Amino acid sequence: MTAAHRHEGVDTTDPRPRPAMSTVGSSTADPPDAARDLGWDEVRMARAALVWLVEPGHRALGRMVREHGPVETLHRILGGAVPERLAKAVSARLNAADPMERAEHLAAETRRLGCRLVVPEDEEWPTQLEDLARIAVDRDPRSDPHTDPPLCLWVRGGAAALTEVMSRSVAIVGARAATSYGAHVATDLAFGLADRGWTVVSGGAYGIDGAAHRGALSAGGVTAAVLASGLDIVYPVGHTSLFERIGTDGLLISEWPPGSSPQRHRFLIRNRVIAALCRGTVVVEASARSGARNTARHTHDLGRMLMAVPGPVTSSMSVGTNLLIRQNDARLVTSASEVLEEVGLIGDDLAPVPRGDDTPRDQLDSLSTRILDALPWGRPASVEELAVASRITPTQVRRTIPLLVMTGFAEEIGSGYRLNPQQPTSAKKSTKTSDPPDT
C-alpha cells in the first residue's frame, strides 16, 4: 500500500472510531489505516483498547460491551459517558495514554510476535467462554469483579481453529510445589488424554501445569497454556523451552495484551478462562490454599465436570484435592479413561466423543453382511467356524469382525463371536462426525 493511498479518504487525525450503528462484526466502517495494514478491523482495535484500559473480566464493562458492542463502548468511555464504577476503573489508564494509539501499537506487537488476536466476532471464538457471563451475575461484585467472559484472546501457535482444538478439551491444574506423585499422575493423565485426541489445557506454572504439558506433548497431542501475562513474557523463566514447544506444537493463550507483566491477581482472573474453555477440570494436587481450588470453584459454578485425583491423607499437597472430593462434589478420577468417562457424557452441543457410530445394517459392506449372516444367536462361533459358514478366509473374518463388535452387531464371548441381542437400530441417525485431525 502506498503512502498516498494511506492518506486519502479517512480523517486520520481523529483516532476514535465512529459509533457503530450496525451490529459488531458486520460493521462496514473503515478502520484507521495503520490498523488496516495489520489486518485489524475496528472491532479488534476497540477490543484491544478496552483490554488495555481495564483488567479482563470486568463485569460492568462486559455488560456494556454485550449491550452496545465494543466500538460503541469504547466511544462512550472516551467520551466519559459511563457509570461511575467503570469510569473509576478506566481513569488511571485513560489519563496515561491514548487507547487507540495503544491499540495500534498492540496490533504491530501482535504481528511482530507471530500471534493472532481472536475476538468473539470470529468464527474460531470458543463460544463456551460466554457461559462465564452467567456466573458473573450471581457473584458478589466486591469479592470478585473479574468473572466476565474475556473480551478477546491473544493466541500463538496451532494450525487448527481455536473452536476445533477446544471442543474436546480437559483442564489439568494443580499445585506448583507438586510432589513426584502429582507430577507423575498429571503426566500420565495428559498423555492418555492427548493420545486419544483430546486437548490438554493448563496454566504455565511449575509443578502440575508443566507436567501436564509435557505429558501431552510427549503423546504428540495438542496442549494449550493459558497465561496470566502477555505472550511475549515468559513466566516462570525456567519454562522458556517448554513454552517454545507449546508455541510450536500446541497453543499459548492469554487475554492480556503483549507486554503485560504476570501480577499476582491476574492468575486468579486467568483461572476462569481455563475452567470455561474445557469440558471438565481435573485437579491433580492442591494444598488447602491453592489457586487450583479457585479454578475448581469456577468449574463447579459453570456446571462443568469437576474431577480430582485423590492423594495420601498424610500429604499436605493432597489436602485440597481430597477436600474437593469430600465437600465439593468433585468426581474421583485415577486415569485418563475415567476422565473421559466423565467429560464424554456432557455437552451434547459439542463434538461427540470418538466412539464408533451406530451404523444401520444396510450400510455394511458385503463382507460384513456375509459374516453377520453367519453369526449364530446362541453358542458363540470361533473365527474358523465363521469362515466355513460365510465362505470367507479366516484372515478376512478376523480383519472385519472386531469392527462388527465395536459397532454393536456382534459380541465377543470367550474367544468366539455371536450376534449381539441388542442390534443397533436404523432409527438412530448416523451422526458421522469428522474425525479429529490426525497429527
Next chain:
Amino acid sequence: MGYARVLSIGLVGLVGRMVEVEADLSAGLPGLTLSGLPDAALSEARERVRAATVNTGLTWPNRRITVNLLPASMPKHGSVFDLALAVAVLCAAGLVPAGLVDGVALLGELGLDGRVRPVRGVLPAAMAAARAGVPQLLVPVANGREAALVPDLAVRTVDTLAALLDHLRGATDLPGPDRRDAAPDIDAGRDLAEVIGQERGRRAVEIAAAGGHNLALFGPPGAGKTMLAERLPSVLPELDDESALEVTAVHSVAGVLPAGGGLLRRPQYQAPHHTSTPAAIVGGGSGVPRPGAISLAHHGVLFLDEAPEYQPAVLNALREPLENGEIRLARAIGGTRYPARFQLVLAANPCPCGERGGTCLCSPTVRRRYLGRLSGPLLDRVDLQLDLLPVRAAQLLADDLQPATSAEVGRRVVAARRLSTSRWAGTGHRLNATIPGGLLRSPRWRLPRAATCVPERLVDCGTLSARGYDRVLRIAWTLADLSGRERPDPGDVAEAVDLRTRTAP
C-alpha cells in the same frame, strides 16, 4: 635342557585367551606340581598325561616336574590343556625337539592310551588364535572342521600323541581338517503344513516369525501348542554369517555342537523341561559359568511348555535377557557374558487340571493363581498372546486343503522383515517387536484414528490395557509388513485385536 614352553588357549566364557604352558624339570623327589589356578579336571591331567606318554612308548622323566599355566591369575578348567602339557614336559625333558612347536597352539584332551580326544570350545579358541596372530593351530581330528570355520588360520589335526611326536621329530606331516561340507542341518520332518485345523495358530507363528514377536499360547492339551512352537524355527530366516558364528561358538562352549562341527545356519530350538533350574536356563555352574538354554537359543527359539509350572525364579530370570539380548553372569571367580537374543514362546493350559470343556473343576481362584504365576513384567514382553481352542471338525473344513509349507511361509517372513528393516533404519531397530510404544504413537508413525478406533474403544471400556494397546499396534505393523502394505490399514488393526488373549491374567 630342563625348561620348555608351549602355547594353548583357555576360555573365559565365550572369549578365548592365549595360555602359555611352561614346564621345568629339576632335581628332587619325582612328581608333578601344577600351578596357575587349575580346576579339578585340569589337576587330573597329571595322571592322564603320564599314562598317555608311557603308553605311547616313551619313558616318563623321573624328575621333579613343575608345570605352570600363564597368566597364572586366570582360572583354567577342563582337559583342553592335556596335549600342550604333555608336549611341554617332553620338550623340557629333551625327549622331543622343541623347535617345531614354536608358534603353534595346541588343543586337545589325552586318553590313557595316548589318543587325542575332542574338546569343547574349539571355535572361540580358534577365533582367539586368529586374533592373537598365532600361525598354526593343532586340534583333535574331531574338532578340525569347527576350527576351520575361522578364516585365515592354518589348522592341523592330530589323532594320537604318537602321531604328534612323529610330526615334532620331523618324520611326518599332520593332516589338515576335513573341509567337506557337513550335511546341512535342516530340521526335516517339522513343517508348518503338518499342523492341520489350527489356522489361527499357524497365522500366529507366521506373525511371530515376521516381526520377531515373543509368543504366548494358551489352550487346553491337544490344541497343538507344542506342535506350533516346534515349527517356529522352520519359518525363521537363516542366520547371517556373524550370527551363525556366534550361535556355533555358544554351542561349542557348551559342548553340544553336533558331530561334524559345521556352522549352525538354522535358528536353534531349545525346550527345557519345566523342572529346570535357573542355572540350567540362564547359565551357571561352578567355576566359570557355562551357557544355559537361553544362550543356546541365541538367534533361535526358547520354548517353555507349561510355563506356569516353571519356578518363579526361572521365569523372572528371563526378563533381563529378553530386554538386553545377553546374560551377564557374575561370579566371585570372574564374571562372563553370553549372548541370549532369543525368541520366547510360552505355552500354558488355562488351568492346572487342563481339562477341556465343561469337565474342569478348578475354582476361579485356582485358575487365576495358575496363570498369575506368569508375572506381568514377563508377559509385557510378549507381544502376541492368544488362545487356542482344540481343533473341531469345522476348523478342519475351514482350513486350506493344502496349508502353506514352512518354505512358503518362510519366504513371506523374509519379505516382511525386509520391509520392517528398511522402515526402522536409523532408529536402531530392525524388528517390529523391539519398537517402543512411544515411537509407534509418535506423530511420525501414529495411525489415523479411523484405523485405531477399535482398540481405542476397548481401552476406553477397560478391556484392553495401555500396554495391550501397544502390543496391538506392533502386531498390526507386522500384519501390514506381511501383506506388503506401507502402513497398517483398519483391517490389520482389527485382526491384531482379534489375535489377543482373553484368558491371560
